[in-house]
Amino acid sequence: MSSLSLRSLYKRFGEQTVVKDVSVEIADREFLVLVGPSGCGKTTTLRMIAGLEDISSGEIYIRDRLVNNVEPKDRDIAMVFQNYALYPHMNVYDNMAFGLKMRHVAPTEIDRRVKEAAEILGIGGLLQRKPKEMSGGQRQRVALGRAIVRDPAAFLMDEPLSNLDAQLRVQTRTELVKLHKRVETTIVYVTHDQVEAMTMGDRIVVMKDGEIQQIDTPKRLYDAPKNTFVASFIGSPSISFLSCRARRDGERTVLESPNFSLELPAAARAALDGHAGDLSLGVRPEDVRIVPGAQNGSIATTVDVVEPLGPEQILYLLAGDQKLTARAPSELDVRAGEKLNVALNLERVHVFDSASGLAYC
Numbered sequence: 262m263s264s265l266s267l268r269s270l271y272k273r274f275g276e277q278t279v280v281k282d283v284s285v286e287i288a289d290r291e292f293l294v295l296v297g298p299s300g301c302g303k304t305t306t307l308r309m310i311a312g313l314e315d316i317s318s319g320e321i322y323i324r325d326r327l328v329n330n331v332e333p334k335d336r337d338i339a340m341v342f343q344n345y346a347l348y349p350h351m352n353v354y355d356n357m358a359f360g361l362k363m364r365h366v367a368p369t370e371i372d373r374r375v376k377e378a379a380e381i382l383g384i385g386g387l388l389q390r391k392p393k394e395m396s397g398g399q400r401q402r403v404a405l406g407r408a409i410v411r412d413p414a415a416f417l418m419d420e421p422l423s424n425l426d427a428q429l430r431v432q433t434r435t436e437l438v439k440l441h442k443r444v445e446t447t448i449v450y451v452t453h454d455q456v457e458a459m460t461m462g463d464r465i466v467v468m469k470d471g472e473i474q475q476i477d478t479p480k481r482l483y484d485a486p487k488n489t490f491v492a493s494f495i496g497s498p499s500i501s502f503l504s505c506r507a508r509r510d511g512e513r514t515v516l517e518s519p520n521f522s523l524e525l526p527a528a529a530r531a532a533l534d535g536h537a538g539d540l541s542l543g544v545r546p547e548d549v550r551i552v553p554g555a556q557n558g559s560i561a562t563t564v565d566v567v568e569p570l571g572p573e574q575i576l577y578l579l580a581g582d583q584k585l586t587a588r589a590p591s592e593l594d595v596r597a598g599e600k601l602n603v604a605l606n607l608e609r610v611h612v613f614d615s616a617s618g619l620a621y622c
Contacts, residue, residue: 263324263414263447264289265310270319272305272471280305281471283319287415292441292448294462296455297494302471303451304419310449311340311417324414339408341418345400347392347407353379354388357406371410378409381443382436398429405440415447422457434461455495459483467491489618492543492611498575501549501585503542504615507533516542516612520581521560526607532622533612541618543611546575549587552604559602560585564595578603 265287272280280302287293295303308314310321312333321328328336347356354375361371379385382402392400401421408416421437422430438461441448452458458465459479467474467482467490475487486492492500505518514530516523523542525533552559562578562585569591576595578585587603589595612621 264322265415265447265449266320266322266325267306267310268320268322270306270309270321271317272302272309272314273317278317279471280309283468283471283473285466285473285476287447287449290445290447292438292450292461292463294450294452294458294465295468296452296458296465297468297474299453300470301468303453303466303468305471306468307417307419307449307451310415311338312336337414339411339413339416341404341408341416341421343420343423345392345404345424347400347403349392352389352391353384353395353403353406356392356403357410360407361410374410374412375406378406381409381440382406396429397425398433401425401433402436405437409440409444413446415449418448418450420452421450422452423454430457437461456497459495465495467494469494485620486543486611487620489541489543489613489620492613492620496545498546498586498588500611501544501546502613503544503580503583503585505540505542506538507536507540516540518581518583520583521558523558523605523607525612529607529610529612529622534621536614536621539615540621541613541615543613544585544605545609546586546588548606548609549578549585550604550606551587551589551593552602555602556604558607559604562601562603564597564599564601567595567597576601 267283267285270280270283271278283306295306297303305314309316316329323336357375357378358371379388382405384399384402387395387399422433425433434457462479464476464478465482466476469490475482475491482491482495505516508515508517514525514533516525560580562580564576565579566577568575572591574589574591576587576589578587613619
């Protein structure tokens with residue numbers, strides 16, 4: 262079993278607390294992603310797991326073993342860094358074998374592991390090359406291979422794709438997912454890219470200002486965010502927020518602003534539980550539909566910016582002083598400054614408290 266357990270982790274630098282009460286149970290063979298903006302504490306958390314940062318308080322267990330005071334080399338983990346960290350004077354084979362040699366593994370076993378890892382990663386033909394003779398993607402595979410040969414309890418990966426170009430990132434992302442299925446080892450992966458997080462993780466930990474905002478599957482994070490930060494960070498293009506107020510009208514609950522009046526469906530009405538006051542209505546771009554002319558419940562908008570993306574286009578709309586983003590088919594002929602009426606899929610909208618940012622539904 263290669264499970265990891267983080268229990269009430271804190272990290273302080275002087276008076277500043279950069280990681281606050283982080284608790285996560287990571288299952289054996291799980292691919293867990295820590296995601297959040299720069300400075301949210303995700304890399305610091307990873308480094309505490311690795312033993313590269315001291316823990317101010319809390320406990321870390323690897324395979325049910327408390328490792329707070331265990332040296333990094335004895336924690337049975339392998340770390341893959343953002344900058345590859347390959348030895349420039351060694352060829353690929355020696356880079357991958359170096360850690361095993363330091364542990365006095367038998368030469369025949371080293372040879373078997375290196376060649377097996379190279380085969381998995383598709384770099385079997387590169388074993389005699391030096392790092393300077395390879396592309397960024399190939400060097401990243403070597404760094405991964407160096408970790409794989411260790412056969413560790415867990416892989417810790419700190420933004421390993423950030424130095425690659427966009428096309429290579431997509432390709433390597435796919436390879437990492439397939440690699441996880443082949444090696445069947447626990448992976449803790451740090452990234453600031455929510456697309457990487459959504460496409461790779463079994464579960465995602467969303468962090469902000471050193472605190473966990475939500476831990477969930479990619480689908481649940483997208484469909485049921487717990488607050489406005491999670492809703493805005495997960496999803497591309499980002500969710501739109503429309504300021505409004507709730508008004509009870511008999512059995513009906515109506516959301517009102519100077520630009521619209523929308524009656525909530527039964528499920529959302531029940532979640533609000535009679536709340537009346539300032540709210541924030543969250544709408545994903547795919548839940549905004551262009552309609553012909555003014556209709557009951559539609560919103561009058563002006564096209565601000567059009568972003569063509571081939572099979573679709575992203576429309577950035579203005580409803581008075583509020584902003585709304587919509588997906589539209591590429592065949593739709595629309596230009597900046599044009600007037601459009603849109604309708605919202607009210608079965609899929611999210612309603613948040615304006616003051617706390619917490620979700621009602």
